[in-house]
Amino acid sequence: xxxxxxxxxxxxxxxxxxxxxxxxxxxxxxxxxxxxxxxxxxxxxxxxxxxxxxxxxxxxxxxxxxxxxxxxxxxxxxxxxxxxxxxxxxxxxxxxxxxxxxxxxxxxxxxxxxxxxxxxxxxxxxxxxxxxxxxxxxxxxxxxxxxxxxxxxxxxxxxxxxxxxxxxxxxxxxxxxxxxxxxxxxxxxxxxxxxxxxxxxxxxxxxxxxxxxxxxxxxxxxxxxxxxxxxxxxxxxxxxxxxxxxxxxxxxxxxxxxxxxxxxxxxxxxxxxxxxxxxxxxxxxxxxxxxxxxxxxxxxxxxxxxxxxxxxxxxxxxxxxxxxxxxxxx
Amino acid sequence: xxxxxxxxxxxxxxxxxxxxxxxxxxxxxxxxxxxxxxxxxxxxxxxxxxxxxxxxxxxxxxxxxxxxxxxxxxxxxxxxxxxxxxxxxxxxxxxxxxxxxxxxxxxxxxxxxxxxxxxxxxxxxxxxxxxxxxxxxxxxxxxxxxxxxxxxxxxxxxxxxxxxxxxxxxxxxxxxxxxxxxxxxxxxxxxxxxxxxxxxxxxxxxxxxxxxxxxxxxxxxxxxxxxxxxxxxxxxxxxxxxxxxxxxxxxxxxxxxxxxxxxxxxxxxxxxxxxxxxxxxxxxxxxxxxxxxxxxxxxxxxxxxxxxxxxxxxxxxxxxxxxxxxxxxxxxxxxxxxxxxxxxxxxxxxxxxxxxxxxxxxxxxxxxxxxxxxxxxxxxxxxxxxxxxxxxxxxxxxxxxxxxxxxxxxxxxxxxxxxxxxxxxxxxxxxxxxxxxxxxxxxxxxxxxxxxxxxxxxxxxxxxxxxxxxxxxxxxxxxxxxxxxxxxxxxxxxxxxxxxxxxxxxxxxxxxxxxx
Numbered sequence: 001x002x003x004x005x006x007x008x009x010x011x012x013x014x015x016x017x018x019x020x021x022x023x024x025x026x027x028x029x030x031x032x033x034x035x036x037x038x039x040x041x042x043x044x045x046x047x048x049x050x051x052x053x054x055x056x057x058x059x060x061x062x063x064x065x066x067x068x069x070x071x072x073x074x075x076x077x078x079x080x081x082x083x084x085x086x087x088x089x090x091x092x093x094x095x096x097x098x099x100x101x102x103x104x105x106x107x108x109x110x111x112x113x114x115x116x117x118x119x120x121x122x123x124x125x126x127x128x129x130x131x132x133x134x135x136x137x138x139x140x141x142x143x144x145x146x147x148x149x150x151x152x153x154x155x156x157x158x159x160x161x162x163x164x165x166x167x168x169x170x171x172x173x174x175x176x177x178x179x180x181x182x183x184x185x186x187x188x189x190x191x192x193x194x195x196x197x198x199x200x201x202x203x204x205x206x207x208x209x210x211x212x213x214x215x216x217x218x219x220x221x222x223x224x225x226x227x228x229x230x231x232x233x234x235x236x237x238x239x240x241x242x243x244x245x246x247x248x249x250x251x252x253x254x255x256x257x258x259x260x261x262x263x264x265x266x267x268x269x270x271x272x273x274x275x276x277x278x279x280x281x282x283x284x285x286x287x288x289x290x291x292x293x294x295x296x297x298x299x300x301x302x303x304x305x306x307x308x309x310x311x312x313x314x315x316x317x318x319x320x321x322x323x324x325x326x327x328x329x330x
Numbered sequence: 331x332x333x334x335x336x337x338x339x340x341x342x343x344x345x346x347x348x349x350x351x352x353x354x355x356x357x358x359x360x361x362x363x364x365x366x367x368x369x370x371x372x373x374x375x376x377x378x379x380x381x382x383x384x385x386x387x388x389x390x391x392x393x394x395x396x397x398x399x400x401x402x403x404x405x406x407x408x409x410x411x412x413x414x415x416x417x418x419x420x421x422x423x424x425x426x427x428x429x430x431x432x433x434x435x436x437x438x439x440x441x442x443x444x445x446x447x448x449x450x451x452x453x454x455x456x457x458x459x460x461x462x463x464x465x466x467x468x469x470x471x472x473x474x475x476x477x478x479x480x481x482x483x484x485x486x487x488x489x490x491x492x493x494x495x496x497x498x499x500x501x502x503x504x505x506x507x508x509x510x511x512x513x514x515x516x517x518x519x520x521x522x523x524x525x526x527x528x529x530x531x532x533x534x535x536x537x538x539x540x541x542x543x544x545x546x547x548x549x550x551x552x553x554x555x556x557x558x559x560x561x562x563x564x565x566x567x568x569x570x571x572x573x574x575x576x577x578x579x580x581x582x583x584x585x586x587x588x589x590x591x592x593x594x595x596x597x598x599x600x601x602x603x604x605x606x607x608x609x610x611x612x613x614x615x616x617x618x619x620x621x622x623x624x625x626x627x628x629x630x631x632x633x634x635x636x637x638x639x640x641x642x643x644x645x646x647x648x649x650x651x652x653x654x655x656x657x658x659x660x661x662x663x664x665x666x667x668x669x670x671x672x673x674x675x676x677x678x679x680x681x682x683x684x685x686x687x688x689x690x691x692x693x694x695x696x697x698x699x700x701x702x703x704x705x706x707x708x709x710x711x712x713x714x715x716x717x718x719x720x721x722x723x724x725x726x727x728x729x730x731x732x733x734x735x736x737x738x739x740x741x742x743x744x745x746x747x748x749x750x751x752x753x754x755x756x757x758x759x760x761x762x763x764x765x766x767x768x769x770x771x772x773x774x775x776x777x778x779x780x781x782x783x784x785x786x787x788x789x790x791x792x793x794x795x796x797x798x799x800x801x802x803x804x805x806x807x808x809x810x811x812x813x814x815x816x817x818x819x820x821x822x823x824x825x826x827x828x829x830x831x832x833x834x835x836x837x838x839x840x841x842x843x844x845x846x
Contacts, residue, residue: 016535074444074672083527094798095828164596185810273806274598276799289795294415294435298483298795 067301087301096285104281107267108259110191115198116255119206120248126207127214128232142204153197154269158184161193172182187275197266213247216239227239249321257314260306282306343468344764363378370399371686372424372673374417376403376665379734387724388731391703392739393693404735418444423670425683428738431469431476431666434791440476446669446680449475455684457691461742465662470784473844477666478687480741482717484662485770485777487550490624492615493643495522506649507554507583508615510664514592517615529557532592534614541798542572543780545660548584548805549617553658554648555580561837562781568782570830572801572822578815581808588809606630608755620660621766625759640758647776657773661783667741686735693749697836699740700749708750715750785844787836793829800825 036043062077067087069080091097123143129135145153160168163182183189221239230238264283271279280322282302290299346780381404384386393400403424405413417423423444429436433767439445443675449470452458458478460466469479489510490785496503496513497658499520504510514532522530538546542562554561557576561568596602598780606623607612609632617623624644632639647657674680689695700714701708707728708715719725754760761772790797804821807813813821826834 026549072438072442072444073421074439074442076421094796095824134504162596162599164594164689180595182595182599183594187812191396251390272599273799273803274810276803291412291415292796294418294433294438295795296419 024073033312037179064300064304066297067304069297071297071300075298083297087211087298088305090298091302091305096280099277100280100285101281103278104260104262107191107194107262107281110195111198111259112255114195115202116252118199118203120210120244122203123207123210123214123244124236126211127240129234139204139207142207145201146205148201150201150263150269152268157193157197157270161189166231184270185272185274187278191268191274194270197270198263209251210244210247213244217243253314253317253321256317257310259313260310333512370402371396371426371683372401373428373546373739373784374403374413374424375735376410376427376701377409377735377738379730382731382735383727384517386604386731387703387706388726391698392690392695392736395698396689398686402739409577416471416690419673423672424508425670425673426687427669427670428480428665429477429668430574431668432786433469436476436668437471437786437791440474440668441599444671445476446671446674447474447475447476448478448669451475451680451684453686454477457688457695457742464779468661468780468783469663469666472784472786472840473603477668478741479663479666479736482660482662482664483766485657485768485773486620486622486766487545487618487647487658487773488624488769489620489645489648489662490609490617490619490627491643491645492517492522492609492612492641494641495615496643498522498524503643503645504648505645506651506653507551508651510648511583511587511592514587514616515590518590522615523612525770528830530612531614532593533587533606533616533618534600534608535597535618536602536605537598538802539602540802542570542801542805545620545658546802548581548809550658551584551649552577552580553656554656555583555650557654558780559658560780561777562778563781567696568841569834570801570825572805577606578818580817581805582815585809585811588811598810610634614825624765625762628759628762629755635662642758642762644762644765644769647773655776657776659777659779661780687699690739694840696740696742696749699736700732702728710750711753713751714753716753782837782841785837785840787833787840789829789832789836797825797828797830797833800828 036165063076068082068084069077070083070086071080073079126135126139129138129302158166161183162167163169163180163185166183169181169183181189183193217239222235225235227240260282262281262283264287267279267281268284269285271284283306286303286306288301289302375730384400384402389400389402401424411430411433413640414427414429414433417427417441418439419436420777423760427445431437431440436445441446452460452475460479460482461481465479465481465484466475469477487581489504491503491513495517499522501513501516502509504513508560516533517530521528533547536546538544538548540546543549549559552571557574557580558564558569558571560573563569564574584593588597594608600608605617605619606627609617609627610694617627621644625641628642631641645657649655669680669683690699697704704710704749707717707725708722709718710716717729720729754763800821804813804818808815808818
């Protein structure tokens with residue numbers, strides 16, 4: 001999870017003028033201006049963050065206009081011709097759209113089913129471990145893959161699973177026999193490998209937030225439950241699980257916004273001529289047409305579409321969470 | 331082991347931001363101007379190692395020769411295409427840009443007027459004037475010259491074969507495709523390395539990064555069978571090479587190789603960076619690629635065992651079964667030097683820049699870019715340049731700057747036009763180098779040129795992204811046995827339906843307009 005930290009600002013000098021006392025005798029309606037004046041130092045603290053977002057997150061959105069133009073860099077924004085929704089039309093009616101949508105959504109679904117619950121399960125299991133040293137070391141061990149780049153993960157996958165020298169591939173071949181399988185090249189194995197990679201790389205890291213939530217559970221609750229005769233299963237069911245439910249919901253909402261993000265690097269590194277049909281997702285498609293083919297407008301249109309779907313999903317799941325009587329994200 | 335270029339990933343990963351940020355910061359034509367091409371020339375070119383020091387001896391020597399400062403952006407070869415498009419999207423296009431003039435991004439920018447149309451303008455400059463008409467034509471974009479082409483040998487295709495394996499099995503160098511098959515079969519089944527195990531294969535093919543007609547081993551083999559090189563004339567019409575019976579025949583033949591295990595089983599995933607490894611490790615016995623791979627491999631064997639390294643031989647293009655021969659030529663150049671209109675605004679500035687480039691490509695300049703600084707890193711011995719003082723780290727830096735970077739600025743230098751040949755290290759290398767020319771001249775007689783090379787169909791610029799991978803992907807799938815020949819044909823039909831029909835029509839129209 002990326003966090004945007006607000007840069008620190010220098011403390012105001014001690015001799016700076018004190019806030020003027022609110023003028024007396026006027027109506028007590030609080031105006032925005034008065035609030036601003038009163039809390040000006042707090043607002044000042046906010047300023048760098050706002051500037052950051054305006055500069056690096058909102059200003060570049062102007063570039064999105066090229067999705068509606070036939071953008072030629074030399075002519076610039078104003079010089080390029082407006083073409084309306086041409087690029088979107090091309091995308092939606094093009095031969096790739098169905099396949100891209102299917103691949104992206106299927107990968108998203110697999111991620112929800114297999115990858116999203118994994119950290120929860122691991123965190124809960126770790127939480128039940130009584131030996132602290134063991135708990136700590138297991139925890140550290142499962143973090144490590146997170147720090148490896150996708151390049152290394154993909155290389156490892158090739159090393160282990162390719163047909164010529166893959167250690168695991170040869171081992172499976174030895175056990176199962178029959179024809180050798182080229183796991184890294186075959187389209188059928190693409191999605192299982194992607195899920196396996198995600199599980200291996202991200203599970204440990206994902207446990208952090210759940211372990212933090214679990215650490216916050218009041219131990220008195222457990223003691224009370226034990227006094228009432230609850231076994232470990234009962235304690236787990238009635239205390240531990242409800243305690244992390246809000247965390248799970250928040251994580252689920254956050255994840256839903258990224259459903260269309262299939263993880264460019266990972267997919268791109270694992271794509272070959274043989275599995276391209278199942279591997280092409282919006283992320284790699286944008287790279288392919290934008291950077292390697294130089295169709296900036298079309299690529300931006302695809303990216304914009306992806307972004308809009310992401311926004312819809314995040315609002316949708318937030319709404320759903322509230323409906324299901326949970327606290328939503330916002 | 332598969333190694334990926336991390337830098338390339340970095341470029342790629344920055345993509346969404348790059349697209350937006352690059353364009354957001356760019357005012358395009360609105361904000362440009364003000365600057366004139368003065369005493370500094372900015373250049374973007376390929377890099378094959380570590381970037382030279384801008385204050386290094388080599389750059390200073392070049393600057394002294396042309397009398398101008400240079401600001402060079404060296405871009406690693408592996409990510410050059412990506413970087414080109416990112417630069418084209420920014421408002422910071424260098425004065426001189428080495429670029430693939432056929433890439434859609436460049437074509438769009440050039441047609442919008444971002445680069446100077448140099449058609450007919452180069453004849454005034456003795457060292458920039460095209461030396462070869464065919465190559466000059468190949469380097470055009472729909473009849474316009476957008477850059478000065480960088481010469482490469484016109485024919486470089488060949489087969490590198492393990493000489494000692496041939497000798498051990500009592501085989502001759504193959505002359506026909508059938509003999510090639512026999513060699514591959516023997517290399518696979520007759521234990522050429524003599525370890526008692528059946529653990530070798532005949533031919534090594536990597537995962538090819540380019541599209542159809544990009545000098546892949548498949549393209550070369552198809553040409554041997556008589557398929558066109560990219561585009562060819564059939565019944566008075568230009569058709570794409572993959573829509574011919576010869577294409578299918580060649581691939582049918584090659585599929586048999588895959589089924590019989592004559593090709594490395596990971597040919598769909600082996601990284602090109604590791605292409606030489608199975609050859610040097612004695613896993614495979616042949617590579618179909620450019621001839622210089624033969625000297626590369628020779629050097630690698632020499633590194634392994636300095637005394638017994640003469641294990642490589644090179645064979646030219648092959649005859650097909652009926653004795654007819656078709657050879658796979660190259661374009662005769664690699665990328666062009668295009669001149670940006672962004673900073674070079676007037677004809678006078680252009681003339682000034684071209685004069686400077688002309689000076690850079692003179693005999694003196696070619697020697698500098700290809701060989702280095704005479705008396706510093708090399709001396710002249712007859713027709714050869716002989717490396718000297720290579721133990722001195724400073725000289726080594728010069729040598730590295732020349733070989734890995736500055737040679738890319740030469741438009742004529744890389745083939746030795748005007749520069750000295752490098753003296754071969756040993757007898758085997760010398761014999762191999764001499765073979766290059768013999769084979770080239772022999773194979774040029776049967777070279778199959780691509781008649782549509784200078785033609786860019788508008789539809790392929792607009793829709794290339796969805797069409798370009800269809801056929802090469804289907805070819806690999808067919809070869810690996812994932813799809814049948816019927817399905818391969820269906821994929822070719824998919825290419826036509828997805829816009830290929832328009833491309834064929836446009837190519838034919840444009841070719842007719844260009845006068846055949």
